[in-house]
Amino acid sequence: MNMPEAHKLPNALTIKDIDQIDFAKEGGLVPAVVQHADTLQVLMLGYMNAEALKATLQGGLVTFWSRSKNRLWRKGETSGDTLELDHILTDCDEDALLVYARPKGPTCHTKTTSCFGTETAPGIGFMGHLAHVVKDRAKAPPADSYTARLMQKGIAKIAQKVGEEGLETALAGRAGDLDELHNEAADLLYHLEVLLMARDTRLENVLETLRERHRG
Numbered sequence: 001m002n003m004p005e006a007h008k009l010p011n012a013l014t015i016k017d018i019d020q021i022d023f024a025k026e027g028g029l030v031p032a033v034v035q036h037a038d039t040l041q042v043l044m045l046g047y048m049n050a051e052a053l054k055a056t057l058q059g060g061l062v063t064f065w066s067r068s069k070n071r072l073w074r075k076g077e078t079s080g081d082t083l084e085l086d087h088i089l090t091d092c093d094e095d096a097l098l099v100y101a102r103p104k105g106p107t108c109h110t111k112t113t114s115c116f117g118t119e120t121a122p123g124i125g126f127m128g129h130l131a132h133v134v135k136d137r138a139k140a141p142p143a144d145s146y147t148a149r150l151m152q153k154g155i156a157k158i159a160q161k162v163g164e165e166g167l168e169t170a171l172a173g174r175a176g177d178l179d180e181l182h183n184e185a186a187d188l189l190y191h192l193e194v195l196l197m198a199r200d201t202r203l204e205n206v207l208e209t210l211r212e213r214h215r216g
Helices: 015-020 050-059 123-138 146-153 155-175 178-198 203-214
Strands: 030-036 042-048 063-066 071-074 083-090 097-103
Touching (some): 042 063, 042 097, 123 146, 123 203, 178 203
Antiparallel strands (some): 030 042, 063 071
């Protein structure tokens, strides 16, 4: 499996970094919190030993040490609901892991997105979820999907819609009706997501531009 670009992050763990993790502190296991790589929604908590961490980094599918099965357990090995690795970070004490992954199907055995009871990402993380929704709807038959019909009309029409929604958002903001402002701003964000997808880029890249502006 080809590793995603995110594995090139300077602080992301690699195979050669496994020895730096303090597995001895907790009897050979360290906690591994899994977050959705796009929405940052917390998906689950598992445990890894050195072997599980190596299998995860080498194979690209998140693998744990199952305390109940007393063996390596690749998430989704039975259900097919795997977690595709993006990258892994360690905490400051090097005895806990933060795993960024993209789920293929529900993460929890109860068939929910998260083991922590939330079905969709909270707060601004919902924008990552929206990106997946837009991508899926763009693949649907145009007769069934507004997004597909808009994509079919081409980049000029999509850009025009962003301009129209931007103006309507500004007018709603000036008028002082918060419900109208919320509705128009939602339309603007949706059409902006379509435009970014049509130009083969992501909101994440826009956010990185903002980060660069405010670093210092």
